[in-house]
Amino acid sequence: MTNYILRRLAQAIPQLFIISIILFALMxxxxxxxATLGGRIPPRAEDKERLRRQLxxxxxxxxxxxFWLVGNDWHKIDINGDGVPDTYGTRAGILRGDWGNSLVTRxxxxxxxxxxxPNTLLLMITAExxxxxxxxxxxxxxxxxxxxxxxxxxxxxSFIGFSMPVFWLALMxxxxxxxxxxxxxxxxxxxxxxxxxxxxxTPLELIKHMILPVATLVIISTAGYSRFVxxxxxxxxxxxxxxxxxxxxxxxxxxIRKHALPNAALPFITIIGLDIPFFLAGAVVTERIFAWPGMxxxxxxxxxxxxxxxxxxxxxxxAVAVVIFQIITDVVYSMVDPRIRLE
Amino acid sequence: MVDLAQSTNLESIKASLSxxxxxxRRFRKHRMAVVGMLLLVGVFLYVTVTGPFLKGYxxxxxxxxxxxAWANCNDTxxxxxxxxxxxxxxxxxxxxxxxxxxxxxxxxxxMIGIFAASVEVLIGVMxxxxxxxxxxxxxxLLMRFTEAMLIIPSLFLLIxxxxxxxxxxxxxxxxxxxxxxxxxxxILIIGFTAWMYTARIIRANILSLRELDFISASRAxxxxxxxxxxxxxxxxxTAPLIVGxxxxxxxxxxxxxxxxxxxLGVQGATATWGNMLDGAYRYLDTAPWLWFFPGTMIxxxxxxxxxxxxxxxxxFDPRSGRHS
Numbered sequence: 001m002t003n004y005i006l007r008r009l010a011q012a013i014p015q016l017f018i019i020s021i022i023l024f025a026l027m028x029x030x031x032x033x034x035a036t037l038g039g040r041i042p043p044r045a046e047d048k049e050r051l052r053r054q055l056x057x058x059x060x061x062x063x064x065x066x067f068w069l070v071g072n073d074w075h076k077i078d079i080n081g082d083g084v085p086d087t088y089g090t091r092a093g094i095l096r097g098d099w100g101n102s103l104v105t106r107x108x109x110x111x112x113x114x115x116x117x118p119n120t121l122l123l124m125i126t127a128e129x130x131x132x133x134x135x136x137x138x139x140x141x142x143x144x145x146x147x148x149x150x151x152x153x154x155x156x157x158s159f160i161g162f163s164m165p166v167f168w169l170a171l172m173x174x175x176x177x178x179x180x181x182x183x184x185x186x187x188x189x190x191x192x193x194x195x196x197x198x199x200x201x202t203p204l205e206l207i208k209h210m211i212l213p214v215a216t217l218v219i220i221s222t223a224g225y226s227r228f229v230x231x232x233x234x235x236x237x238x239x240x241x242x243x244x245x246x247x248x249x250x251x252x253x254x255x256i257r258k259h260a261l262p263n264a265a266l267p268f269i270t271i272i273g274l275d276i277p278f279f280l281a282g283a284v285v286t287e288r289i290f291a292w293p294g295m296x297x298x299x300x301x302x303x304x305x306x307x308x309x310x311x312x313x314x315x316x317x318x319a320v321a322v323v324i325f326q327i328i329t330d331v332v333y334s335m336v337d338p339r340i341r342l343e
Numbered sequence: 344m345v346d347l348a349q350s351t352n353l354e355s356i357k358a359s360l361s362x363x364x365x366x367x368r369r370f371r372k373h374r375m376a377v378v379g380m381l382l383l384v385g386v387f388l389y390v391t392v393t394g395p396f397l398k399g400y401x402x403x404x405x406x407x408x409x410x411x412a413w414a415n416c417n418d419t420x421x422x423x424x425x426x427x428x429x430x431x432x433x434x435x436x437x438x439x440x441x442x443x444x445x446x447x448x449x450x451x452x453x454m455i456g457i458f459a460a461s462v463e464v465l466i467g468v469m470x471x472x473x474x475x476x477x478x479x480x481x482x483x484l485l486m487r488f489t490e491a492m493l494i495i496p497s498l499f500l501l502i503x504x505x506x507x508x509x510x511x512x513x514x515x516x517x518x519x520x521x522x523x524x525x526x527x528x529x530i531l532i533i534g535f536t537a538w539m540y541t542a543r544i545i546r547a548n549i550l551s552l553r554e555l556d557f558i559s560a561s562r563a564x565x566x567x568x569x570x571x572x573x574x575x576x577x578x579x580x581t582a583p584l585i586v587g588x589x590x591x592x593x594x595x596x597x598x599x600x601x602x603x604x605x606x607l608g609v610q611g612a613t614a615t616w617g618n619m620l621d622g623a624y625r626y627l628d629t630a631p632w633l634w635f636f637p638g639t640m641i642x643x644x645x646x647x648x649x650x651x652x653x654x655x656x657x658x659f660d661p662r663s664g665r666h667s
Binding site: 014018162164168171174175179281299323 | 487488499638641645653
């Protein structure tokens with residue numbers, strides 16, 4: 001097992017290198033981040049030039065990648081522009097734990113990401129727990145009554161949920177539960193942000209602000225997950241050992257609970273395990289609509305500002321999480337399913 | 344006894360039909376797929392046939408205009424009007440008729456969907472079949488690349504791509520319509536970020552086909568690599584390809600809508616269902632018709648395609664269907 005994990009980690013390293021190269025190449029499409037810098041008072045041309053040298057943006061792309069990777073404290077920079085390199089750089093590179101600084105806020109990328117991660121995880125984990133419980137309940141319910149009218153109804157509704165664009169659903173929910181409920185004098189839900197500034201940061205406020213975004217994510221994802229649960233339960237129910245268990249006189253409920261469910265749960269574990277790392281990415285569209293200050297919104301905002309160190313940080317964080325969770329999922333799977341041996 | 348007789352009878356009918364005819368039979372028995380097909384035909388007629396019948400008085404140029412000119416006529420004195428007789432779906436922030444824009448925007452959205460799915464299938468088939476057929480280092484290189492692309496969330500790739508390639512392109516004339524050039528950039532970007540699953544399916548299929556006798560036979564007869572790939576291997580993987588491409592159209596329409604919704608999609612006067620939604624959420628309570636109609640068109644189209652895709656999957660793969 002340890003061998004297997006070590007080997008998988010060793011395979012992951014070149015993979016992450018490939019990803020970082022692809023991403024870094026894509027970031028070049030951003031053009032010159034300095035050009036858009038400065039806001040209302042644009043910096044003078046010579047200041048821009050100095051900044052460009054300081055940030056290493058005057059270097060060829062492969063050197064910029066090397067700086068990003070291992071830092072530039074071994075490389076002299078020509079800060080004053082007299083053609084003679086004079087000062088060592090200050091970056092340590094991502095391999096030594098320095099994720100760089102945002103071009104826009106000058107804060108370390110890790111700080112910026114760190115501020116958003118708790119918000120995103122709060123939203124995504126809450127949503128995922130509801131999604132898992134609900135989709136197991138719905139999937140199981142329809143798998144035990146296959147092709148009945150209620151199963152067909154659930155199937156049709158899931159297809160609608162599955163096909164719904166996130167923004168359409170989010171806007172509909174907001175329109176009904178925030179706008180119209182207020183119009184009708186009913187208790188209505190807030191639409192944007194995490195807290196109402198006039199009430200303050202109370203847990204109740206937070207819960208009220210979470211209802212609509214969580215509901216959006218739940219409706220969109222439960223559809224697909226519950227279809228998955230249904231088909232894996234149905235598949236297991238058709239297998240010989242279920243018939244054997246019934247034939248030797250075990251009760252139906254017992255067979256379902258003790259034989260069918262644990263086996264049907266196996267593929268579900270994989271799906272969930274592979275989805276978890278994408279929690280970090282947040283839900284770009286949902287966060288944007290509900291003005292939720294999470295990772296998805298950070299990504300959109302920093303894209304508009306060409307802040308590529310932050311974008312690289314976000315994307316690499318997700319990539320590392322995906323790779324790690326792929327390994328964890330395989331290991332967990334082999335532990336719960338004795339048929340699978342990792343070698 | 345009767346049952347047995349009937350079932351053998353059925354078997355003999357089935358045996359006399361070609362695989363394609365069997366697939367058509369199974370598709371037509373799939374009720375939701377037929378509903379989906381009708382839905383799609385409805386949407387298709389809506390975006391293709393309705394256009395020329397739309398007309399109205401365009402105040403800024405002081406004449407009655409038809410078709411696309413009506414969709415692009417912006418009468419700012421009529422901005423954000425709720426649905427009425429002249430404007431059944433209301434007007435947008437600069438006073439254009441939303442009904443006409445859902446028709447002409449729908450053409451672009453569907454075109455983006457179909458073209459982007461074609462790009463996706465083309466890249467997927469190329470990478471998948473090369474990797475599987477040649478194997479070795481080429482296979483592992485291409486598959487590592489595919490995995491790397493899968494690890495990065497595709498919406499993020501789309502956003503980065505659209506942000507930087509999406510502007511400053513000349514207009515293009517296609518099917519007699521003037522279209523902003525960045526429509527094609529969006530098509531390429533969606534295609535480039537969505538081919539990975541297709542490539543994997545194709546590779547897996549070809550890997551198993553490659554070992555079969557008829558491939559050895561073809562090679563023994565002197566068939567070239569390209570002949571074996573195009574004449575023998577790819578035709579045998581059409582079923583998953585057609586299903587994948589169908590669902591790919593829906594995914595591409597939604598992808599365009601997401602990118603445009605975030606303000607990074609198709610720019611300029613050319614309407615798409617997606618860019619009609621751009622900024623519409625600011626009028627959530629004051630002008631819900633801004634986002635309701637284009638959003639609903641996307642929902643209906645995607646729903647129809649997904650129903651059809653599911654029906655096709657069952658039709659091509661009898662094992663995945665219902666056993667009644």
